[in-house]
Amino acid sequence: DTEVTQTPKHLVMGMTNKKSLKCEQHMGHRAMYWYKQKAKKPPELMFVYSYEKLSINESVPSRFSPECPNSSLLNLHLHALQPEDSALYLCASSQELGLAGGPGTYNEQFFGPGTRLTVL
């Protein structure tokens, strides 16, 4: 199985709602990522988990709360979002982080289909 899945595909929420995005992979990858992508812009890294521990937090506002319950699952909990948070949220996974994957390894990131989030 070489797929990263994300649910839901689309999400519309109000500014007072609490919702969660889910990401799953069964490739045995130990690094998982959340990216945010606005229209016609490149993806921006939000969080990185390595071996189920938060490794990188790109100064993301606390209204976004990541969680990695196990090596296959990655969640992004959303609370009190703003309309400017509307975007495509992409999850990715890779074998290892950085040199832990060996300098000669490809360690490419496999991306899920994304969740299109609209905040009203």
Place this chain on the structure above:
Amino acid sequence: ELKVEQNPLFLSMQEGKNYTIYCNYSTTSDRLYWYRQDPGKSLESLFVLLSNGAVKQEGRLMASLDTKARLSTLHITAAVHDLSATYFCAAKTSYDKVIFGPGTSLSVIP
């Protein structure tokens, strides 16, 4: 801080023609990635380049890496309409972050 630039940002090319997209990065990186993104879709990995002089080819696309010049190129041969998409290059920092370039929006017209 690693910065990644792409040139051009927009490219309209005729079917059957050749063209090259350029990707420059500002500091040393040990991995350079090329991705394709169709409108409203996710990113598809095209190439991962590790070493100086690396060249990879898949169909009408060929990517190369010159680590000394901090330059990667994506060459398109005999373009077809199916290649219309946005192409991103990305470089990995020493802190394990992957920094994306702004993307090149490619339109192939008959």
